[in-house]
Amino acid sequence: MQLVRALKEKSEGIYPFHMPGHKRMLAGDGIFSDIYSIDVTETEGFDDLHEASGILKEAQDKAAELYGADETHFLVNGSTGGILAAICGTVTINDTVVVAANCHRSVWNAVALSHADIYVTAPEAEESFGICAGVDPASVKSALSDISREGTAVVITSPTYEGVVSDIATIADICHSYKAVLIVDCAHGAHFGFDDDLPENPVKKGADVVISGVHKTMPSMTQTALIHINRNCPSKDRIRKMLTVFTTSSPSYVLTSSIDSMISLIGRSRKELFEPYVNRLNRFYEKASGLKCLTVLNRRMLTRKGSYDHDKGKIVVGDTTGRVSGRRLFDILYEEYSICAEMAGFSYVILMTSVADTDEGFNKVLDALFKIDSMICRMPETGKKNEPVPLPHLGEGRIKNRMIEAMFAEDTEQVAVERSCGRIAKDLITIYPPGIPVTLPGQPVSAGAAESISEALRRRLKITGLNNKEVTVLWERSST
Numbered sequence: 001m002q003l004v005r006a007l008k009e010k011s012e013g014i015y016p017f018h019m020p021g022h023k024r025m026l027a028g029d030g031i032f033s034d035i036y037s038i039d040v041t042e043t044e045g046f047d048d049l050h051e052a053s054g055i056l057k058e059a060q061d062k063a064a065e066l067y068g069a070d071e072t073h074f075l076v077n078g079s080t081g082g083i084l085a086a087i088c089g090t091v092t093i094n095d096t097v098v099v100a101a102n103c104h105r106s107v108w109n110a111v112a113l114s115h116a117d118i119y120v121t122a123p124e125a126e127e128s129f130g131i132c133a134g135v136d137p138a139s140v141k142s143a144l145s146d147i148s149r150e151g152t153a154v155v156i157t158s159p160t161y162e163g164v165v166s167d168i169a170t171i172a173d174i175c176h177s178y179k180a181v182l183i184v185d186c187a188h189g190a191h192f193g194f195d196d197d198l199p200e201n202p203v204k205k206g207a208d209v210v211i212s213g214v215h216k217t218m219p220s221m222t223q224t225a226l227i228h229i230n231r232n233c234p235s236k237d238r239i240r241k242m243l244t245v246f247t248t249s250s251p252s253y254v255l256t257s258s259i260d261s262m263i264s265l266i267g268r269s270r271k272e273l274f275e276p277y278v279n280r281l282n283r284f285y286e287k288a289s290g291l292k293c294l295t296v297l298n299r300r301m302l303t304r305k306g307s308y309d310h311d312k313g314k315i316v317v318g319d320t321t322g323r324v325s326g327r328r329l330f331d332i333l334y335e336e337y338s339i340c341a342e343m344a345g346f347s348y349v350i351l352m353t354s355v356a357d358t359d360e361g362f363n364k365v366l367d368a369l370f371k372i373d374s375m376i377c378r379m380p381e382t383g384k385k386n387e388p389v390p391l392p393h394l395g396e397g398r399i400k401n402r403m404i405e406a407m408f409a410e411d412t413e414q415v416a417v418e419r420s421c422g423r424i425a426k427d428l429i430t431i432y433p434p435g436i437p438v439t440l441p442g443q444p445v446s447a448g449a450a451e452s453i454s455e456a457l458r459r460r461l462k463i464t465g466l467n468n469k470e471v472t473v474l475w476e477r478s479s480t
Helices: 001-012 055-067 076-090 105-114 139-146 168-177 236-246 253-288 328-335 359-378 402-406 447-458
Strands: 071-075 096-102 117-121 152-157 183-187 209-212 226-228 294-296 314-319 346-352 396-397 411-416 429-431 436-439 473-476
Touching: 001 055, 001 253, 055 071, 055 226, 055 253, 071 076, 071 236, 071 253, 076 105, 076 183, 076 209, 076 226, 076 236, 096 105, 096 139, 105 152, 105 402, 105 436, 117 139, 139 152, 139 168, 152 168, 168 183, 226 236, 253 359, 294 359, 314 328, 314 359, 328 346, 328 359, 429 447, 436 447
Parallel strands: 096 117, 096 152, 152 183, 183 209
Antiparallel strands: 071 226, 117 396, 209 226, 294 314, 314 346, 411 473, 429 436
16 A cells, blocks of 8 residues: 555645646546546656666565565556566577467467467366366476477466466476476466465466466456566566566556555455455355256366366356356346356356455355256256367467468458368467467468357357458468
């Protein structure tokens, strides 16, 4: 809260002949008056996020202490900004980056910009809901052994959107034995480590760089995130430089003060917030075990290699009898029970929780799920399970990085999804959320990718990278 207090105190009585244009006075229709009053720029008495040495430096140091990091930087353009800086600051032309196939599109955009060679490692699919398992440490070791040279980074997502956690400690040891930098996209795990019943933060498990989206699971404003850098990270200086490249030159004090406020809140009230939260989650899972047709994912259901733990704060629920799709379940919750889930997958929805949830909120969703469960169980059986269509792998092993070349290509054509197989994709196509690619620019569209895109369209899921529901492909060549 020190940053918020300073913003109020240093602005009081000072007339602003500087940006921003609202001058802390004209606040539109009035509903933003409190926010506008602390929306300042880097004027006299304030710090600069790009070269923090005063109050912002103090706030970032406090965040590093809370998370157990050697250094922490505030991000005001989401986890995406941190991911871009981490990857582009670590690898470049002639380097190699090992990427888990289930990484978010921001990771692949960063890889495209880096021009580094690509080595894909593909997590298995869990039988439950067809979600991606964690990253198997053996697959990381195999990749690094195959590459067998320095100038390498490994990028994994832990936790996944569905809360699947990888064995970070073992993966970090493997990376360091090959002198590779481990970058963890922990965008959905900013709450880790604040209770013994939650997974530990990757920062304390040996990862070199960890990006956490504090707006996702913590009480901070949208677009706020943190990047933690280990002092032993060999690319730390370059990552700091890249942070200035991928961060606006006018970072919002409203957003940075939101992060600082969250850090202060957790610092002084960690137990008071997380103990009741975990108790609510445990009661939810205990009661939800009584559902008959709906299934709620839990740690015991994760059986594939690489699935080390599960974040119970991510409630994954779906109908495994095949009667109701994930999209239909999402619509029922919203239209009939005024509950907006985080996302709809092929066969499930995700309900995101945080310390800000209440007993009333958990009771409301439990009541809704049991009523929906009763309705589903009364429906006639279809005789067919609602088999999920897992996101296809992008292949494994080395992939030539032709992403920028393809993205900027002009000789292209649009084709129907079913005619795209084997053609070279121009764009990154993702089913969103979670934003995991089914095609990469410069790579052939696989039959599995085309099938998933068609199925996602049929189930009314959001897809990015299509043009009028068609795939844009390079017309000059049909294969690599």
